[in-house]
Amino acid sequence: MSLNFTIFGNHPSLSLAELLTCYPAIKKPVLGHNFAIFEQDWEPDAAMNLLGGTVKLGRIIKTLSISDASPQAVADLMGQGQETGALDFGCTIYANSQKTRLKYKNYPIQIKKALRAKGWSVRWVTGKGQDDLSPAAVAKCRLTTPPNTDLCLLISQDKVFVGRTEQVQNADAWSLRDYGRPFRNDKAGMLPPKLARIMVNLAGIKKSDTLLDPFCGSGTILMEAALATKSERLIGSDIEEKQIHDSLKNTEWLIKEKILHREELSRFKFIISDVKQLAKHLPVKSINCVVSEGWLGPPLHGHENAREVKKNAEKISDLWQKTLSHLKPLLKKNARLVIIMPSFKAGKEIITPSVVHEFSDLGFKVINPIADYNPQTILYYERAGQHLRRNIFVLNKN
Ligand SMILES: C[S@@+](CC[C@H](N)C(=O)[O-])C[C@H]1O[C@@H](n2cnc3c(N)ncnc32)[C@H](O)[C@@H]1O
Secondary structure, eight states, rough: OEEEEEEESOOOHHHHHHHHHHHHTTSSOOTTEEEEEOOOOHHHHHHHHHHHHEEEEEEEEEEGGGGOOHHHHTTTOOOTOOOOEEEEEEEEOSSSHHHHOOOOOOHHHHHHHHHHTTTTTEEOOOOOOTTOOOHHHHHHHHTSSTTTTEEEEEEETTEEEEEEEEEEEOHHHHIIIIIISSOTOOOTTTOOHHHHHHHHHHOOTTOEEEEEEETTTTTTHHHHHHHHHHOOOOEEEEHHHHHHHHHHHHHHHHHHSSSGGGGGGGGEEEEEEOGGGGGGSSSSTTEEEEEOOOOOOOOOOSSOOOOHHHHHHHHHHHHHHHHHHHGGGGGEEEEEEEEEEEEEEETEEEEEOOGGGGGTTTTTTEOOOTTTTTTTEEEEEEEEESEEEEEEEEEEEE
16 A cells, blocks of 8 residues: 655645545544645545645655655655656655754755766755745646656654655646636635535535535535535525526536536536525435535624624524524434534634534534544634634534
């Protein structure tokens, strides 16, 4: 079995949860702050296409002890069996502390020198400032095409894992689905497609499963579910006719852009309905998975006081209490829900809808997909400068 690594995006806990849900055979990974190393037989390109929270992945070509991991030893692993020639390489140090990273600061230049001494014509591709070499730079400079190499030196305790990147996240494809689609609703809150993808993956959807997003808005979750799963039934509902129109147009756009095949349109079903009226449209016990970002309250400007924010949070709680009790009869046994609960910043206070403490009373068990590694964690997603944090809850119907 091959030893692989993944480099996580900006929300490592979410990325790890996604990885372990998609590849449940992974046991005892070596974990760093933003990477995982594990044995798993997989198709690297299929894994990269699936995972929303992983930005690079590849193979560990050698595991060295700290004392053996000289720049010369690393350089000797490069070249893919060729004696000499020309190659471009990148080199990023992944470690849990800045202090450790700094210890390896001069490695790239020394690796370059060692390769030159062996007769290679070498170009070292650098990141911006202190940054890691980005997936986009790796793709642009074709560093995954041998003998070019994107080296990832992953430092964990007394070992240096020398990784060679095989796949990087396709930034253009993600950005096209985010900004290129015809309908976006920035006011109601647009779920980033990468987060939608991670949520879909956390639901572990199978071909025979029926997925429902009862607050589908412009359809981000359904679009990602169509791409990442084989589910034959993807149902989106929303109280607003305009949102259902937008979802429909966005899914048609996926076909126009050849991101999805035309026949796949038959997988989608859209319903205009208040979530509390869904029983009029859907049979009992017909849904296996719910993946949804509900109503997030009115858009915030950042100057709302704690009282206003708390009032909104309670409205969100009230809607989710009703939503869960109306959805319950429609759900199959052991149905899985992956839902977003916002937290709001009001001055120094962080306010979260109280419903997050009531899931078990409402008949749902809270699952922590990374309980073996981080039992305390709450999975969340946030962007700098936003007043809103999106907490991601994974629930199983009791
Ligand atoms: C935050 S938006 C969802 C955005 C969506 N995830 C997307 O990426 O486009 C919340 C959606 O919930 C819908 N909504 C609010 N109250 C609802 C209700 N009672 N029943 C059904 N939909 C509702 C709104 O119309 C809105 O489209």
